[in-house]
Amino acid sequence: MSITALPPTTTPLFERISESKKEDVVRDLSALLGAKYVLHTSYDLMLYEYDASIDRCTPDIVVMPASTEDVAAIVKIAASYNTPVVPRGAGTGLSGGAIPVYGGIVIVFTRMNRILEIDYDNLRAVVQPGLVNLHLSNALNPQGFYYVPDPSSQRSCTIGGNAGENAGGPHTLIYGVTTNHVLGLEIVTPEGKIVQVGGWTQDTPGYDLTGLLIGSEGTLCIVTKIIVRIVHMPEAVKTMVAVFDTMDDASNTVSEIIASGVIPAAIEMMDQMILQAVEADTHAGYPMDAAAVLLMEAEGLREGVAEQVEQIVAVCNKYHARAVRIAANETERQLFWAGRKNAFGAVGRISPEFYVQDGVVPRTRLPYVLRRVSEICASYGLRVGNVFHAGDGNLHPLILFDSHIPGEIERVRKAGHEILEVCAEAGGTITGEHGVGIEKQEEMALIFNEVDLRVMQQVRQAWNPHQLFNPGKLFPMPGRCADIKQL
Amino acid sequence: MGDIETFAGDLQTFASTALVTSEADTLRNYAVDGILPRFVVTPTNVEQVGHIVALANQHGLSLLARGGGSRMSVGGLPEQIDVLLETNRLTRILEHEAPDLTCHVEAGLTMAALQARLAQKGQWLALDPPDAAQATIGGLLASNASGPKRLRYGSARDLVIGLHVVQANGELSRSGGRVVKNVAGYDLNKLYIGSLGTLGIIVDANFKLHPLPIAERTLLLTFTNAGDAMHMVIALLGSLLTPSAIELIDSGAASDMSDFFGVHLPTNGYTLAVNFEGGAVTIDRQLDETRQLARKHAALMVDDLAGESQSHFWEAIREHTQGSVTCKVAILVSQVAPYLQTVEQVCRRHDLEAAILAHAGNGILFIELRPSDATPRLIEAIAELRSYAKEARGSLIVERCPVDLKRRINVWGEPGSDFFLMQRLKNQFDPNGTFVKGRFVGGL
Numbered sequence: 001m002s003i004t005a006l007p008p009t010t011t012p013l014f015e016r017i018s019e020s021k022k023e024d025v026v027r028d029l030s031a032l033l034g035a036k037y038v039l040h041t042s043y044d045l046m047l048y049e050y051d052a053s054i055d056r057c058t059p060d061i062v063v064m065p066a067s068t069e070d071v072a073a074i075v076k077i078a079a080s081y082n083t084p085v086v087p088r089g090a091g092t093g094l095s096g097g098a099i100p101v102y103g104g105i106v107i108v109f110t111r112m113n114r115i116l117e118i119d120y121d122n123l124r125a126v127v128q129p130g131l132v133n134l135h136l137s138n139a140l141n142p143q144g145f146y147y148v149p150d151p152s153s154q155r156s157c158t159i160g161g162n163a164g165e166n167a168g169g170p171h172t173l174i175y176g177v178t179t180n181h182v183l184g185l186e187i188v189t190p191e192g193k194i195v196q197v198g199g200w201t202q203d204t205p206g207y208d209l210t211g212l213l214i215g216s217e218g219t220l221c222i223v224t225k226i227i228v229r230i231v232h233m234p235e236a237v238k239t240m241v242a243v244f245d246t247m248d249d250a251s252n253t254v255s256e257i258i259a260s261g262v263i264p265a266a267i268e269m270m271d272q273m274i275l276q277a278v279e280a281d282t283h284a285g286y287p288m289d290a291a292a293v294l295l296m297e298a299e300g301l302r303e304g305v306a307e308q309v310e311q312i313v314a315v316c317n318k319y320h321a322r323a324v325r326i327a328a329n330e331t332e333r334q335l336f337w338a339g340r341k342n343a344f345g346a347v348g349r350i351s352p353e354f355y356v357q358d359g360v361v362p363r364t365r366l367p368y369v370l371r372r373v374s375e376i377c378a379s380y381g382l383r384v385g386n387v388f389h390a391g392d393g394n395l396h397p398l399i400l401f402d403s404h405i406p407g408e409i410e411r412v413r414k415a416g417h418e419i420l421e422v423c424a425e426a427g428g429t430i431t432g433e434h435g436v437g438i439e440k441q442e443e444m445a446l447i448f449n450e451v452d453l454r455v456m457q458q459v460r461q462a463w464n465p466h467q468l469f470n471p472g473k474l475f476p477m478p479g480r481c482a483d484i485k486q487l
Numbered sequence: 488m489g490d491i492e493t494f495a496g497d498l499q500t501f502a503s504t505a506l507v508t509s510e511a512d513t514l515r516n517y518a519v520d521g522i523l524p525r526f527v528v529t530p531t532n533v534e535q536v537g538h539i540v541a542l543a544n545q546h547g548l549s550l551l552a553r554g555g556g557s558r559m560s561v562g563g564l565p566e567q568i569d570v571l572l573e574t575n576r577l578t579r580i581l582e583h584e585a586p587d588l589t590c591h592v593e594a595g596l597t598m599a600a601l602q603a604r605l606a607q608k609g610q611w612l613a614l615d616p617p618d619a620a621q622a623t624i625g626g627l628l629a630s631n632a633s634g635p636k637r638l639r640y641g642s643a644r645d646l647v648i649g650l651h652v653v654q655a656n657g658e659l660s661r662s663g664g665r666v667v668k669n670v671a672g673y674d675l676n677k678l679y680i681g682s683l684g685t686l687g688i689i690v691d692a693n694f695k696l697h698p699l700p701i702a703e704r705t706l707l708l709t710f711t712n713a714g715d716a717m718h719m720v721i722a723l724l725g726s727l728l729t730p731s732a733i734e735l736i737d738s739g740a741a742s743d744m745s746d747f748f749g750v751h752l753p754t755n756g757y758t759l760a761v762n763f764e765g766g767a768v769t770i771d772r773q774l775d776e777t778r779q780l781a782r783k784h785a786a787l788m789v790d791d792l793a794g795e796s797q798s799h800f801w802e803a804i805r806e807h808t809q810g811s812v813t814c815k816v817a818i819l820v821s822q823v824a825p826y827l828q829t830v831e832q833v834c835r836r837h838d839l840e841a842a843i844l845a846h847a848g849n850g851i852l853f854i855e856l857r858p859s860d861a862t863p864r865l866i867e868a869i870a871e872l873r874s875y876a877k878e879a880r881g882s883l884i885v886e887r888c889p890v891d892l893k894r895r896i897n898v899w900g901e902p903g904s905d906f907f908l909m910q911r912l913k914n915q916f917d918p919n920g921t922f923v924k925g926r927f928v929g930g931l
Contacts, residue, residue: 211677
């Protein structure tokens with residue numbers, strides 16, 4: 001069975017497409033895009049049945065449009081055959097947002113990956129959804145600018161996917177997440193209409209549709225163009241690693257740094273299990289016997305950074321940091337970050353599989369919640385590692401498991417659910433940046449009541465009433481794709 | 488027309504402690520663009536707001552929410568207002584989690600009262616709109632008010648982390664939460680902010696807070712022409728200096744500020760006010776480098792403000808963004824200088840005068856047009872200014888104007904190609920048209 005509990009099965013939203021209908025759809029799509037850009041054999045489709053979450057489901061057809069007009073035409077074809085459409089960036093999502101739970105057509109944006117415009121005077125860039133996040137900053141860096149949101153997967157994830165999930169990253173602590181950096185979108189509606197929302201300027205008259213669409217997980221529209229804000233690179237960056245002998249000391253340090261009004265650019269925490277995995281993988285020089293390490297970064301003008309570093313070090317010392325190391329140069333800084341950004345991958349060295357949660361809690365509750373996370377996992381006999389955005393209170397417990405052990409998946413699922421219950425009770429939320437997708441549909445009820453959920457569903461009703469786009473996501477739903485694969 | 492008598496009777500039953508008035512003299516104080524409500528109801532708690540809205544909905548009455556009343560001029564002419572719901576008794580600070588830098592407050596609290604409370608713990612809500620003493624949290628959010636410091640901190644959309652909103656059927660619903668990072672479900676906070684009460688009534692809000700700056704200074708620079716001033720702005724934005732606010736003041740606005748606020752600025756050319764916040768050492772360097780940059784852009788140094796004179800200056804700036812005929816223009820920063828020339832030409836052509844303040848780093852201009860009773864000339868000038876704003880990838884809305892003028896123009900301009908999507912949202916959220924129509928974009 002899947003890691004997420006299957007909701008009660010009643011009538012599914014969509015029937016799986018029949019072979020003969022599929023042939024017709026493939027023919028129409030091939031006429032539009034050329035056969036080369038329409039994948040439909042099971043061999044070709046297999047790559048698109050999963051993302052970085054745990055569920056999987058094979059699409060019937062994968063298409064690769066080259067333009068907004070292509071996307072609009074694809075949507076019209078899909079609508080005429082009543083076949084669902086799921087947009088997909090790089091497939092790095094962690095909540096199943098890109099998994100086509102009813103099959104249908106998956107739109108892949110690899111051919112729409114261009115930077116259309118960069119305007120340094122007005123600090124704007126216009127990009128296509130398939131552009132890899134890091135490629136934008138790479139293009140801006142020579143002029144001294146960059147694009148702020150930096151998910152750990154930024155070397156492969158796309159800005160379209162970031163917009164769909166409202167992606168965060170380590171440096172969102174002072175600068176905000178994707179929604180704080182997007183001013184406008186070009187979108188395709190379920191009718192196949194191309195619409196501009198927001199724009200280049202601020203405060204466009206009318207409802208803030210851009211704000212509504214960012215993080216809507218592909219359930220309202222398909223984004224075909226994104227207008228983003230770019231910013232100047234900081235003059236000085238100091239990266240520090242503080243080493244602690246207890247988790248409590250590390251989390252109290254985080255909460256005191258924030259409370260004191262010093263807001264660094266990033267505060268990341270890694271616990272012992274993660275440190276061991278990371279060291280084996282990246283050799284970043286992290287101590288393997290420490291209970292926890294904080295990776296912190298101060299940036300801005302030289303003078304301000306010096307002041308911040310002093311304050312941060314003082315707090316670390318107050319909470320008995322065994323050592324505080326400041327990266328001596330850019331190479332060492334990159335190494336520290338490589339350790340952090342590769343952490344999920346590194347865990348593969350110590351466990352065949354892991355399940356990551358994404359709860360957020362008020363920062364002052366971190367010590368309590370982290371203790372509860374270890375208690376919960378211990379009570380299920382599961383190992384857990386923590387690597388997360390501590391400054392935002394955004395937890396990423398990685399529960400390690402092996403699906404070959406009977407009953408293990410069920411225990412992992414229960415532990416994950418209990419962790420999110422604790423986050424909700426502590427005044428937090430069930431997802432800070434990974435999205436709800438199919439993974440946390442049931443957990444929506446931990447933080448939203450029936451009225452809250454109904455109001456949200458009104459939005460989907462207004463935009464995507466027949467759930468042509470990304471059906472069966474976000475809300476508890478009856479019925480699922482029959483061939484969601486078992487682990 | 489709804490059944491107003493049974494509504495009044497039912498109110499007694501369901502919201503007995505709410506204050507209800509239908510006295511003509513009182514109602515006149517609550518007129519919106521000359522339209523008098525038939526009832527003013529002042530609930531004393533959130534539950535009553537729900538009851539009142541539900542009753543209005545059931546009786547087919549139209550309802551409009553009002554905070555401190557400082558922004559009622561925003562928007563088109565309202566259609567009939569049966570019930571005006573005043574939120575100013577909902578003033579509780581539900582939580583100020585100082586160590587988390589968050590707070591949770593009711594919508595009727597004034598901005599000034601909130602800031603005073605937060606300041607006790609060395610924090611503030613980083614929004615600096617006009618009229619802090621009168622304006623309420625709910626009203627500010629519903630009308631998306633902001634001020635000069637949005638350059639650094641963003642606007643309401645960047646600071647709100649959760650809302651409770653009474654829906655058109657009277658039910659209370661939550662969006663977001665009380666943590667700073669949250670992607671669970673649709674981000675409805677964004678939808679309610681600036682929706683002018685057309686989708687629901689904001690009854691309380693959770694905010695992300697900031698520490699009060701350790702120090703703050705403002706440099707005043709004067710330029711003989713707009714081009715130099717805006718080149719300076721672009722240079723500042725593209726530099727490392729990270730100013731918190733950059734305000735551009737034209738000669739018309741400068742003489743207003745001298746007449747009304749006793750702030751004396753050169754009354755020819757353009758003044759640029761550049762504000763920095765942070766540690767003292769850092770600010771010294773920021774000011775130094777700004778002065779160097781200013782010299783390159785042919786600026787004259789006017790003043791270096793701190794303390795009282797600085798607070799008074801920014802107070803004057805905030806209040807000046809509201810006059811009798813105020814157009815708010817949002818355009819690209821690089822287009823501000825040419826746009827200022829256009830304003831001059833348009834005014835000359837129509838024999839009008841302008842006083843302009845701009846959040847120059849955001850490309851947001853507040854253009855005060857005079858005389859305010861020159862209706863036919865104003866209509867033409869506004870139409871021209873709007874079309875130039877559109878050419879500069881922007882928009883023009885008329886934030887304040889006399890009712891005479893409002894009857895004859897569209898304060899928002901023609902809705903864009905995304906309007907049908909806004910209509911669908913409105914139909915979903917308010918199918919019976921309970922929230923007063925006419926004021927929002929496209930008459931929503």
